[in-house]
Amino acid sequence: xxxxxxxxxxxxxxxxxxxxxxxxxxxxxxxxxxxxxxxxxxxxxxxxxxxxxxxxxxxxxxxxxxxxxxxxxxxxxxxxxxxxxxxxxxxxxxxxxxxxxxxxxxxxxxxxxxxxxxxxxxxxxxxxxxxxxxxxxxxxxxxxxxxxxxxxxxxxxxxxxxxxxxxxxxxxxxxxxxxxxxxxxxxxxxxxxxxxxxxxxxxxxxxxxxxxxxxxxxxxxxxxxxxx
Amino acid sequence: xxxxxxxxxxxxxxxxxxxxxxxxxxxxxxxxxxxxxxxxxxxxxxxxxxxxxxxxxxxxxxxxxxxxxxxxxxxxxxxxxxxxxxxxxxxxxxxxxxxxxxxxxxxxxxxxxxxxxxxxxxxxxxxxxxxxxxxxxxxxxxxxxxxxxxxxxxxxxxxxxxxxxxxxxxxxxxxxxxxxxxxxxxxxxxxxxxxxxxxxxxxxxxxxxxxxxxxxxxxxxxxxxxxxxxxxxxxxxxxxxxxxxxxxxxxxxxxxxxxxxxxxxxxxxxxxxxxxxxxxxxx
Numbered sequence: 386x387x388x389x390x391x392x393x394x395x396x397x398x399x400x401x402x403x404x405x406x407x408x409x410x411x412x413x414x415x416x417x418x419x420x421x422x423x424x425x426x427x428x429x430x431x432x433x434x435x436x437x438x439x440x441x442x443x444x445x446x447x448x449x450x451x452x453x454x455x456x457x458x459x460x461x462x463x464x465x466x467x468x469x470x471x472x473x474x475x476x477x478x479x480x481x482x483x484x485x486x487x488x489x490x491x492x493x494x495x496x497x498x499x500x501x502x503x504x505x506x507x508x509x510x511x512x513x514x515x516x517x518x519x520x521x522x523x524x525x526x527x528x529x530x531x532x533x534x535x536x537x538x539x540x541x542x543x544x545x546x547x548x549x550x551x552x553x554x555x556x557x558x559x560x561x562x563x564x565x566x567x568x569x570x571x572x573x574x575x576x577x578x579x580x581x582x583x584x585x586x587x588x589x590x591x592x593x594x595x596x597x598x599x600x601x602x603x604x605x606x607x608x609x610x611x612x613x
Numbered sequence: 614x615x616x617x618x619x620x621x622x623x624x625x626x627x628x629x630x631x632x633x634x635x636x637x638x639x640x641x642x643x644x645x646x647x648x649x650x651x652x653x654x655x656x657x658x659x660x661x662x663x664x665x666x667x668x669x670x671x672x673x674x675x676x677x678x679x680x681x682x683x684x685x686x687x688x689x690x691x692x693x694x695x696x697x698x699x700x701x702x703x704x705x706x707x708x709x710x711x712x713x714x715x716x717x718x719x720x721x722x723x724x725x726x727x728x729x730x731x732x733x734x735x736x737x738x739x740x741x742x743x744x745x746x747x748x749x750x751x752x753x754x755x756x757x758x759x760x761x762x763x764x765x766x767x768x769x770x771x772x773x774x775x776x777x778x779x780x781x782x783x784x785x786x787x788x789x790x791x792x793x794x795x796x797x798x799x800x801x802x803x804x805x806x807x808x809x810x811x812x813x814x815x816x817x818x819x820x821x822x823x824x825x826x827x828x829x830x831x832x833x834x835x836x837x838x839x840x841x842x843x844x845x846x847x848x849x850x851x852x853x854x855x856x857x858x859x860x861x862x863x864x865x866x867x868x869x870x871x872x873x874x875x876x877x878x879x880x881x882x883x884x885x886x887x888x889x890x891x892x893x894x895x896x
Contacts, residue, residue, distance in 0.1 A: 430634060565730075596725070
């Protein structure tokens with residue numbers, strides 16, 4: 386454990402990058418995923434089919450391939466993030482970070498889309514029919530009957546998607562972002578005899594981070610719960 | 614037909630949807646055309662760049678050193694993970710607290726730790742001096758503990774999904790606990806779990822690509838060898854497209870198998886299985 390403690394500044398910075406990737410990709414994937422889900426369940430057949438094909442393709446592609454596309458193949462066809470270069474304190478948000486965040490966003494948004502769709506499908510048709518029968522307009526049916534139930538139903542799968550994203554940020558470490566996985570690999574290389582202690586410390590920090598996300602979503606679920 | 618979201622459309626809505634359909638088609642075709650244009654403008658259709666994916670020598674490398682290794686790795690990992698999952702999943706159902714709690718701890722720990730961290734630990738601690746097979750088994754071990762932990766939850770939920778009357782009847786016949794589990798609960802539970810186990814195979818197969826981090830044999834490493842070879846003029850884009858296509862096809866075949874098994878053996882039991890899906894990580 387001493388090695389990790391002695392290098393606490395580097396370790397803290399590494400987890401800073403992990404959390405930054407998680408927050409950026411998490412927020413963007415929720416936005417993009419909601420948009421995809423809107424097309425996917427919408428009334429326009431062409432868009433629904435195109436989104437379905439896209440989501441199936443992305444879901445069955447390994448994340449590593451997706452990140453290689455944005456990091457290594459993208460620049461060849463003009464997908465570049467060189468215009469991003471921010472320095473916030475000790476953190477440098479450069480093109481490598483942005484490319485990995487973009488890959489994580491595109492990958493995760495497909496799963497977000499499926500989670501939201503599952504939530505909408507969980508609402509019984511009778512609910513919408515009853516709402517129409519009492520004379521609510523489309524906006525009222527959506528706002529007061531369908532969406533409140535759909536959002537609650539899609540919260541648990543969305544939470545597991547976001548937890549998976551938190552763990553998936555480590556893949557960015559294999560492609561040049563100096564986050565937790567890259568730092569652990571570095572420390573293990575330099576301090577071979579302590580490798581188990583290093584692994585256990587990093588693993589436990591991940592356990593804590595995952596628990597925080599899962600606790601937060603449980604709280605949200607409880608506070609949104611309606612007595613039926 | 615009514616859906617949750619829309620009522621039956623009237624003439625006005627139908628006219629509106631026709632306009633949206635035309636616009637939507639234009640947008641989709643436009644995006645595809647732009648993508649093809651970008652590929653053409655950056656010379657991605659050069660023969661040189663696609664040569665490794667059409668000439669038999671390289672195709673053999675791609676499928677034998679790449680796909681076959683990847684499939685072997687995924688298969689070893691999933692077989693070991695099923696054993697791991699069965700042990701710890703049933704352990705979590707034990708009547709003895711001293712068995713239940715350690716199993717719970719092991720499952721929760723390995724589920725929360727990213728696969729890559731485990732992979733790099735096994736690689737540095739054991740695999741580094743053993744060349745390619747060291748890297749290979751590092752990937753297998755890492756995938757085993759992670760997928761095993763997820764499958765433990767699947768096993769637990771599958772056994773719990775068997776109607777409780779089955780176990781009660783077995784106890785009434787005088788069976789022992791082990792007998793009830795092995796000859797009554799597990800055989801019926803496995804049928805319910807099969808689709809979930811096969812979807813986990815898709816996850817394991819996708820995660821074998823992470824072997825890239827320890828240079829394990831498989832599709833991603835063959836891909837890297839191809840796109841770093843100057844003879845092909847830096848064909849990163851074609852390589853990524855081909856690799857992704859291979860993974861997508863294999864995964865869709867696995868998914869089709871899961872759907873078929875679902876229909877053939879499980880039928881309407883799906884509700885319990887999706888309930889498993891929500892308590893275990895999906896990716």
